[in-house]
Amino acid sequence: MNWISDWALPKISGLFKREVPENxxxxxxxxxxxxxxxxxxxxxxxxxxxxxxxRISAVRRLECTLDAGFSRIELPKAPADPLRFRDQRRYSDRLREAQVKSAMDDAVAVAHGTIEGERAVVAAFEFAFMGGSMGAGVGEAIVTAAKLAVLQDSPLVVFTASGGARMQEGAISLMQMPRTVIATRLVKEAGLPFIVVMCDPTTGGVTASFAMLGDIHIAEPGAMIGFAGARVIEQTVREKLPEGFQRAEYLLEHGILDMVVKRGEMRGVLARVLGLLRVPLVAPAAAVEPEPEAPPAEEPAAPAQP
Structure with a gap:
């Protein structure tokens, strides 16, 4: 029976074997x-x-937000390891590994196109790239997106998903907070809408800088939004935080957000908001004063009776 088990059965199994894809x-x-x-x-x-x-990737976010035919832009290169930082591994090694896994140079992708016909420049964070942390490359990407929006006279939409500042870049990472704030000022001074869509999670230095400076603040359902973690806050204030604290729905109830929008409806909502914000203002017509009416002509007096 050896020839059956050693030769025949493997041959038969090979004829009917189907490869099942992973995941x-x-x-x-x-x-x-x-x-x-x-x-x-x-x-x-x-x-x-x-x-x-x-969570979805930054590229997928751009694909499901912008109309077909959008164009990604090449972002300026930032210093790879300005502080030559090393903990358990070199920062340069971590950076290269994240670039290979995500096929991105840093944690933000920027593209320009239309959202249901409305022109826009869109920046999307990639949380899988070192937790979407904000270093010099991310700051440069936000500044570039803002300049492109001003150049194209288009609104700026930013999808945030970040754990905050990138510790491997130290003070250089913290300097990106005022840089991104200045970038938002460029957009607003040009009279262009700046919309922030907060995804899960949006925390740390991103929340403490440009993410809270939008003209309209939108979030996805259940997104965690805050600066420090809930456990850190509880240990600091020594109080039990309310249920749902730092979630999108809680922030909407307390006036920090304008809308909580499901992902499948996000594209249509953004298009409507951009359409409303980009309606040209019509100057009111100058009031024309009516010409004064001429006084009625006096009737001739009747002749006196003899």
Whole structure:
């Protein structure tokens, strides 16, 4: 029977063997339901069972926001390792690894095009690139996006997803906070809308700088938005924080956000907002004073009776 098990069965199995692709199913981190990957991609990585919004890449964010035919721009190169920082590994090694995994030079991608016909410059953070941390490269990307928006007379839309400043760049990373604030001023002084869409998570130096300076603040459902973590705040104030603290819905109730919009509806909402903000102002017509009416002509006096 050796020839059957050693030769015949492998040959027969090889005829009917089908390769099953990896990552065919994805488990929702919120409800732990299994989702067919093709269905998940069609739903823009929103769980069809519980509505949990999973993180998506910056490139995918641009694809589902801008109309077909948009153009990505090449961003200026920032110093790779200005401080020659090293902890358990060299910062330059971490940077190269993140660039290979994400196929991006840094944690922000910038493109220009239209959103349902409305012109816009869009910048999107890549959280998978070192937690979307803001270093010199990210600051340069936001400044470049702002200058491009002014040059093209287009609104600026930024999708944020960041853990804050990049510790490997030290004070250079902190300097990007005022730089990005100045970038937002360039857009506003040109009379152009600046819209911030906060995704999960938006924290640290990004929240403390340009992310809270938008004309309109939008967030995805369930996004965590804040500066410090909830545990740090609880230890500082020594009080139990309310349920849902630092989540998008809580911030909307307290007036910090203008809207919480589902990912599938984001493109249409952005197009409507941009259309409203870009409607040209019509100067009121000058008031024309009516000409004064001529006084009625006096009737001739009747002749006196003899």
């Amino acid at each position: 065919l199913w994805h488990k929702c981190p919120a409800c732990e339901q299994m989702i067919f990957r093709r269905d998940l991609e069609a739903a823009l990585h929103v769980c069809p069972h519980c509505g949990h919004h999973m």
